[in-house]
Amino acid sequence: MTAATTEATLRDRIGSGALALVAVPLRALFSAIDYPMRLVQRVVGVVGMPYLFLIPNLAFFGTFVVIPLFINFGFSVTGGTQLYLEDRPYVGAEQYGYLLDCENVTDVSTCREDRFWRSIYNTITFVFFQVGFLVIFSLVTALVLNRKIRARGFFRSVFFFPVLLSPVVVALIWKWILLRDGLLNAFITWLGGEKILFFISPTWAMFWAIFVSIWAHMGFYTLILLAGLQAIPPDLYEAAEMDGTKPSRVFWRITLPLLWPNMLVVIVLALIKGVQIFDEVFVLTGGGPGTSTLFIVQYIYETGFASQIQNFGLAAAASVLLGAVLLVLTLAQLYAAQRREAKAA
DSSP states (O other): OOHHHHHHHHHHHHHHHHHHHHHHHHHHHHHHHHHHHHHHHHHHHHHHHHHHHHHHHHHHHIIIIIHHHHHHHHHHTBOSSOSSGGGSOBOTTHHHHHHHOBSOTTOGGGBTTHHHHHHHHHHHHHHHHHHHHHHHHHHHHHHHHTSOOTTHHHHHHHHHHHHHSOHHHHHHHHHHHHSTTSHHHHHHHHTTOOOOOTTTSHHHHHHHHHHHHHHHHHHHHHHHHHHHHHTSOHHHHHHHHHTTOOHHHHIIIIIHHHHHHHHHHHHHHHHHHHHTOOHHHHHHTTTOSTTTTOOHHHHHHIIIIISSSOOHHHHHHHHHHHHHHHHHHHHHHHHHHHHHHHHHO
16 A cells, blocks of 8 residues: 555545544534424424414514504504503594695695605605615616626626615715715715805705615615516527517517516505615705705604604504505506506506
C-alpha cells in the first residue's frame, strides 16, 4: 500500500468518525421528538395532525388580528376618553355619524370633521397617482430586466435593494436629500438655479411623497411581474416571431393576457399598501404643509394617540370605515378579474 493510499484511507476513517459523532446526537434528538409525536398521532389520528400544526398559527392570528378587530369595533360604538371598554358609555353609531356628517362632500369646509375628509381626498389622490405609476414603472422595469442584457443580475439587485430598507430609513434618506440645504438643492444651486423649498409647497410635498413611495416599493412589485414573465412559455414568442408578429401585438396579445394574474396581485397589493401609507410620509413631511399630505392612517393615529384629547372611539370608527372600503375594493377587483377570466374562457 502506497503512502497516498494510506493517507486517503486515514482521511476517510477520520471523516466517517466525525460524521458518526454528529449523527449519534442528531439521531437521539430526532428519536426524542418522534416519540411524543407518535403518541399524539395515535390520539388525533393522521387526519387530525395537520390541524394540530395549524393551532399555533391560528392562536397567534386570533390573538393579534381577530380579537383586536372586535375590540376596535367595540371602541367605535362607545364614547368618552376612558381606555377600558367597561368604563366607556355605549353611543351606537354616533362616532360614524360624526365622521360622515357633511353637507357637501366636495367642500371639506362644510364637513363636521373636516380633517377626516381632507385625509380621504389626499389618500385618494395619492393612491390614484402612486398605484398607477407604480404598476406602469414596475411593468416596464420587469420587461427590461427580463431581456438578455448585460449585468442583468446586478440591475435586478439594484432595483430590489430599496425594498430591504426600513420605510423610516427611506424617508430619512430622502428628507436629507430634499431639505433646504440638502443634496438636491446643492445640485440645483451648482447649476445656477435657486433653492426650492420642497416641504413648503403642497404640490411639491405631494409629489415627493408619491415619488419616494414608488421608489421604495417598486422593486417588490417588479419581482412579482418578473416571475410572471419568466413563467410564460418561450415557445409562444418563438411562434409569434416566425409568423412575423409585431412586438407591440405580441405584448398585447401574449404577454399582457398571460401576465394578468400577476398584474392583479400587484394591483391589489399596491392598492392596499397605498391606502395604508403612513410611516414614510409621516417621517418625510409630517402630514404638511398644513394638511396637504395628511392621509387617513395618519389621521387615525393622531386622533387616537397623538392629540391632547385622545379620542379612541373616533379613531376606531375611522379605522373600521377604512377596513370596509379596502374590503369592498379588493372584492370588486377580484370579481372583475373572475369575470375577465370567465369571458376569456
